[in-house]
Amino acid sequence: MKSILFLLLLTATFATTSYAQNDDEDLKKITVSDTILKTRNLIIPGPFDAQKALLKLFPGKYYNITKKSGYQNELINWDIKTPGKKTYTDVNGEQGDLLFPFERGVATRLMNVMDFKDSTGLQYKVISFNHSEYDEEGLQTSRFTGGLLGLAKFALTKEGWRLRIFQPAIGGYGAFSNCPAPKPLLIGKDQYAFMIEHLNGGGGGPFFGTLFLIAGTNGTYQQIMSAYGVKKTTGVDEEVPTSWSSEYSVPPSKKKYFRDILVTTKGTYTSTDHEGLPESISAKIKPGKKGKYSITIRYIYKGSKGYEAQPPSTIVVN
Numbered sequence: 001m002k003s004i005l006f007l008l009l010l011t012a013t014f015a016t017t018s019y020a021q022n023d024d025e026d027l028k029k030i031t032v033s034d035t036i037l038k039t040r041n042l043i044i045p046g047p048f049d050a051q052k053a054l055l056k057l058f059p060g061k062y063y064n065i066t067k068k069s070g071y072q073n074e075l076i077n078w079d080i081k082t083p084g085k086k087t088y089t090d091v092n093g094e095q096g097d098l099l100f101p102f103e104r105g106v107a108t109r110l111m112n113v114m115d116f117k118d119s120t121g122l123q124y125k126v127i128s129f130n131h132s133e134y135d136e137e138g139l140q141t142s143r144f145t146g147g148l149l150g151l152a153k154f155a156l157t158k159e160g161w162r163l164r165i166f167q168p169a170i171g172g173y174g175a176f177s178n179c180p181a182p183k184p185l186l187i188g189k190d191q192y193a194f195m196i197e198h199l200n201g202g203g204g205g206p207f208f209g210t211l212f213l214i215a216g217t218n219g220t221y222q223q224i225m226s227a228y229g230v231k232k233t234t235g236v237d238e239e240v241p242t243s244w245s246s247e248y249s250v251p252p253s254k255k256k257y258f259r260d261i262l263v264t265t266k267g268t269y270t271s272t273d274h275e276g277l278p279e280s281i282s283a284k285i286k287p288g289k290k291g292k293y294s295i296t297i298r299y300i301y302k303g304s305k306g307y308e309a310q311p312p313s314t315i316v317v318n
Helices: 002-019 050-057
Strands: 061-064 074-079 086-088 098-100 106-117 123-133 147-156 161-173 183-188 191-201 207-217 220-232 244-249 261-270 290-301 307-317
Touching (some): 050 074, 050 123, 050 147, 050 161, 106 191, 123 191, 147 207, 161 207, 191 220, 207 244, 220 261, 220 307
Antiparallel strands (some): 061 074, 074 106, 086 098, 147 161, 183 191, 207 220, 220 244
């Protein structure tokens, strides 16, 4: 009976300190040791719960303010007082590099969970998470600041889901301190990388898109490819609205790892709107014509240089 009472008390205490909150109060944060950013032994018992796994990685103050926000909004607030901050590139380039952990503290949010199984039958999960600067109301408001991406890979063992790769921070992508969720891409035998479709621009648009590929190399996750100008939305003030979008694929190959990647951009054109088109297309348009076009670029892996575009591009104008 005593053991049952103790268990109930322990559960209630955990819920009070980590999960409960008052909507009328400012969100708090917990100061943690900088050792949480280092490689460590961590096993998550099954069934795998990504939110609880994230709380093990970043043991801060957990909040679920979805009801208050009006959208899915779960976050973990934490802070580190000791020195040892590192800089990470924000691809927006507006506010400079991101210094992490952030000076005012960090809000970490789970983005997605990706499930995989290799040819040997080994199961593993990769969770992606977004870091933004701590805010008392749980907001993300900086228009030209990307969300700082992090990844963690867990493999299923007899003991549970064991942490294999942990990259607390990689780079800043997206807008409003909100990184787009990465999408898995098979680039080799049992080798998955993660594509991020970054989109940003001035108020009212147009917004321009870039593809960034993250992959595991030498036990860490890092950016290995960038493809710019792959998307354009229409702007509210454009006299002749134009837009285009892109698809990416990995064609069959004899390469075991880091296979070639094709990025194909498609859009429409009119002869009266050369400025709103990719330069390679604008030069091929004949007066009085309108139609569709496509641009296909092959990206080849170059070792320490990552993926690079391999000229010439294949351009089709109809």
